[in-house]
Structures are given as C-alpha cells and as structure tokens.
Amino acid sequence: MASTKLDGAGAQKMKTLEDALVTLQQLHGFVERMAMEMKNNKPLGVMPMQLKRMATPLVGQLKGQFGIIADMVSTLILVGGRGGGDLVKVRSYREQVAQIRTAIDMAGSKVKKEHAVDIDLAPE
Numbered sequence: 001m002a003s004t005k006l007d008g009a010g011a012q013k014m015k016t017l018e019d020a021l022v023t024l025q026q027l028h029g030f031v032e033r034m035a036m037e038m039k040n041n042k043p044l045g046v047m048p049m050q051l052k053r054m055a056t057p058l059v060g061q062l063k064g065q066f067g068i069i070a071d072m073v074s075t076l077i078l079v080g081g082r083g084g085g086d087l088v089k090v091r092s093y094r095e096q097v098a099q100i101r102t103a104i105d106m107a108g109s110k111v112k113k114e115h116a117v118d119i120d121l122a123p124e
Helices: 008-039 047-063 067-079 086-114
Strands: 002-006 116-120
Touching: 002 008, 008 047, 008 086, 047 067, 067 086, 086 116
Parallel strands: none
Antiparallel strands: 002 116
C-alpha cells in the first residue's frame, strides 16, 4: 500500500504558507473591525497605519518563496496610503484579503502536488 508525504522543501513551504495564513486571519479580523467602526460612523484614525504595521512582516516572510503573494500583500499595504474615503479603503482591504487568501490556498495545492513523495507502508 502506497501513501504520499511532502519532501523537505515542500514541508518548509507549507509551514511558510500556514504561518502566512495565520497572519492573514489576524489581518482579516482587523479589517472587519475597521468595517464595524465605519458602520458605527466612527473615523478610522490610525487603523490603516496599524494594519500596515501588521502586514509588513508578512511581505518579508513570503518574499523568498512566494514572491507574487508577497507583492499582493504589498498592494494591500499601499491601499492605505491612497486618497479617497474610508469606505473605499475598507472595501479595497476586503478585496485584497480575499485575493491573498485565494492565492495562499492555490499555492498550498501546488506545493502538495509538486512536492509529494510516495512512501511504501508495510503490509498488514
């Protein structure tokens, strides 16, 4: 009976993606908190800067192995620096978070497919 596992490089890439997904979930929670502030007619204030501070390490974490996803996170950071209303910023943040999550999921599937190694299990 055969089974598969990831080789060393694949395991490292999956660890990077899992850590990035945890950070992205924190960013998503923060974006939703910003949306709630908007709904309650409160200004965002320094929240875009806090989001930038949270997202910046994620770029460095992903840059070595997943440069395209790191560029997507950079785009998320740049959204806060644009002009326009807070409502437009929150909507853009939501879109960027969704795109990054999709890209991480697709990268995880690709890593599993490319780095799978067959292992033989002992017969019962």
